[in-house]
Amino acid sequence: MEIVRVRDEATLVDWRRVHNEIVPPAALTVDEVRERAERNVLEVAYDDGVLVGCSTVRPPSEETAAMTVIARVLPAYRRRGFGELLYQHCLRQARGPVETHVLASNADGLRFALAHGFVEVERYLLPGDEIPFVELRLDELDDREAR
Numbered sequence: 001m002e003i004v005r006v007r008d009e010a011t012l013v014d015w016r017r018v019h020n021e022i023v024p025p026a027a028l029t030v031d032e033v034r035e036r037a038e039r040n041v042l043e044v045a046y047d048d049g050v051l052v053g054c055s056t057v058r059p060p061s062e063e064t065a066a067m068t069v070i071a072r073v074l075p076a077y078r079r080r081g082f083g084e085l086l087y088q089h090c091l092r093q094a095r096g097p098v099e100t101h102v103l104a105s106n107a108d109g110l111r112f113a114l115a116h117g118f119v120e121v122e123r124y125l126l127p128g129d130e131i132p133f134v135e136l137r138l139d140e141l142d143d144r145e146a147r
C-alpha cells in the first residue's frame, strides 16, 4: 500500500471520493477539501494504484486540545489490513492525546477504534442529521506505543 499526501487535483478528488462515500452526512465540496488540506494532513492510500482509503490528521484547535486521527478504508477493501497500516501511519504523526470521530452507524469503524484503545467521550448530532457521530479519545501513550 502506498500512502501519499493530498498535493494536487487528482489526489484531492480521490480523498474526497473516499471521505464522502464513508461519511455522507458530512460530505465536503472540492473547495472545502482544498481548504482543509491547508490546515490538516490529508492523505490517500493506494494498493497497486487502486484507491482504497484516505486519512485525516488534524492538529489541536480551539475546540479541542487533542489531535484528531481518522483512517478510512472503502468497504470493498476492508479486512485486509489496510486500515491498520493507515491508522499506524497517522498515529506516528500525532503527539499527546488523540481523538477520532466515527459515524454511529459505522460498526466497522467503532469496533476498530475501541479495539485500538479509544474510549467513547460523547455522541453529537450535526444540524439536520439523524445519525450521531461518536467522539472517542485515546489518552494512553504507552498503550499506543505498544501496538
Ligand SMILES: CC(C)(COP(=O)(O)OP(=O)(O)OC[C@H]1O[C@@H](n2cnc3c(N)ncnc32)[C@H](O)[C@@H]1OP(=O)(O)O)[C@@H](O)C(=O)NCCC(=O)NCCS
Residues within 6 Å of the ligand: 022, 069, 070, 071, 072, 073, 074, 077, 078, 079, 080, 081, 082, 083, 084, 085, 087, 100, 101, 102, 103, 106, 108, 109, 110, 111, 112, 113, 115
Ligand atoms: C476502521 C477502518 C479504517 C478499518 O479498515 P480495515 O481496512 O477493515 O482495517 P483492518 O483490515 O486493518 O482491520 C479490520 C479487521 O480486519 C481484520 N483483518 C486484517 N487483515 C485481515 C485479513 N487478511 N483477513 C481477515 N481479516 C483481517 C483485523 O484483524 C480487524 O479485525 P477486527 O475488526 O475483528 O478487529 C474501516 O472500517 C473504516 O474505514 N471505517 C469507517 C471510518 C472510521 O470510522 N474510521 C475511524 C477509525 S480511526
